[in-house]
Amino acid sequence: MIRVENLYKSFNGTDVLKDISITFEKGKTNLIIGRSGSGKTVLMKCIVGLHEVDKGNVFYNDRDFVKMDFLQRKMIRREIGMLFQGSALFDSLTVEENVMFPLNMFTEMSLEEKRERTNICLCRVNLTEANKLYPGELSGGMKKRVAIARAIVENPRYLFCDEPNSGLDPKTALVIDDLISEITHEYDITTVINTHDMNSVMEIGEKVIFIHEGYKGWEGTKEDILDTDDENLNDFVFASNFAKKIKERQLGE
C-alpha cells in the first residue's frame, strides 16, 4: 500500500500539485487519470522521488519516503518496478541484457540463474524470440513488454506505469493493460498507472483517481465513473463525440 498525504509541488512559483491525498491499494490496479498537463506525471514522479515534494508525505507501507536519505531511498527503489512512457530501454543493450540489468547490478546470481530468471520474465510478457534483438529493432508494443519484464525481474512490491499505452494501437494497448492487470494480481503488488486512455480505465481501473488542475478532483471505481455527476470528470470522460452520444443514449433510456 502507498499513502500520499497533503502533497504539494510547484515549479518556478507555479503550483502543479495542491493538497493531494490518496491511498493506493495493494493487489489492485490504481489508475490516475486527468487531462494532459493536469499533474499526473508530476504526481507519479513525486511519489517515486524523481521530483522532490514541496510539502506532504509519501508512505510506502508506513515508511515515510520523503524523510528518507539517499541510501534509504535506494533500498526502497529496489522494491519498485517502473514502466516509463517511452519504455526507457537502454539502447546499447539487447532485450536480454536490458531485462538482466537489475540482476547484474544487485544480485550475486550466476549467469545461468540470471538467464533463467530473465527468460521467465520475458515468457511472462509473451516475448520469447527477441532475446538478442536491440530496442531499435522492436515495435512499440514489444518495447513496452520488455520494459514490463525488466520492471518485474526483481519481484517488485510496487509497480508504476506512466502512460503504458501511449503510442500503441487499441488492440496492443488492451494486451498491455491485461498484462499489467494480470501481473498485479499474480504478484499481489501495488500498481499505480498514469493514463488518459478511457479504454484502460474501463478495462482495468479497480481504483480511479481523477486529477484536475493539480487537485484530486474525484476518486472511485470504474463502475462509478459512468454515474458520476462531477462536471470536470464528465467533461474529461465524455470528451469525444462518440462517448457523448453513448452517454446521451444512456440518459435517454
Place this chain on the structure above:
Amino acid sequence: MNFFSIFGRYLILMTRVFSKPEKHRIYLRQTIKEIENLGLNSVGIVIIISIFIGAVITLQTRYNLESSWIPLYLIGLTARDTLLLEFSSTMVGLILAGKVGSNIASEIGTMRITEQIDALEMMGINSASYLILPKILAAMVFNPFLTLISMFVGLIGGWFAVILTGALPSSDYIYGIQYLFIPFYITYALVKTVVYAFIITSVSAFYGYYVQGGALEVGRSSTRGVVYSSILILLADLVLTQLMLA
C-alpha cells in the same frame, strides 16, 4: 544561470560521480568498454591529424628559417619540441574535446530526455556514477597513449615531408629530433593530457546530464560541452605550463 550556480551543480554532480560504486566488477567492465568507445575509436583521427601536422610544422619551420647561420638540424628540433610541448597534448586535447566531448554530451543527454537516466535511478542505481565515472577513468587512462602515439606519428610525418619534398636532408632531421632531448617534456605533456581528459569527459557529461527538453536541447548541450571543455583546456594549459615549466 550564473557561474557560481553552474559550478555548484558541477561539484554536486562530481560528488555523486565519485561516490562508492554499486558493483566494482560492472564499473570495471564499463570502463573497458569506454576505453574502446572513447579511446581506441579515436586512434585513427589522432594518427591522421598528427601525421599531417607533423609534416606541416616541419615544412613551415624550414621555410621560415632560411638562413645560412641556422643549422638545418634545428628544424627537426623545433618540430619535435612543438609536437612534444604543445601539439600532441593541447591540440589533440582540443580535437578530442570536439570528438569525444560531443559524443559524451549527446549520449548522456539523449539518455536523459528518453528517461533512461530516470530508469537507472528508479532501479536504485547512482546514474551519475554509473554513466560518467567509467568515461572519466577510460579517458584518463587511455588519452596519454593517444598523446604518445601523436608524438611518434607526428615526428614520422615530419620525416615523410622531409623525404618527399627534399626540404632538408633526412639525416639533419633525424639528428635534430634527437638533439638536446629533454625527457621531462614528455612527462609535462602526459600530465597535461590527463588533466585535459578529466576536463573533456566531466564537463561534457555535466552538460549532457542536466539537459532538459528535446533533441534541440541535446544538440545545444553538446555544443556547450565542447565549447566550455575547449576553453577550460586552454586555461589549464596556461596554468600547468606556468606550474611545470616556469
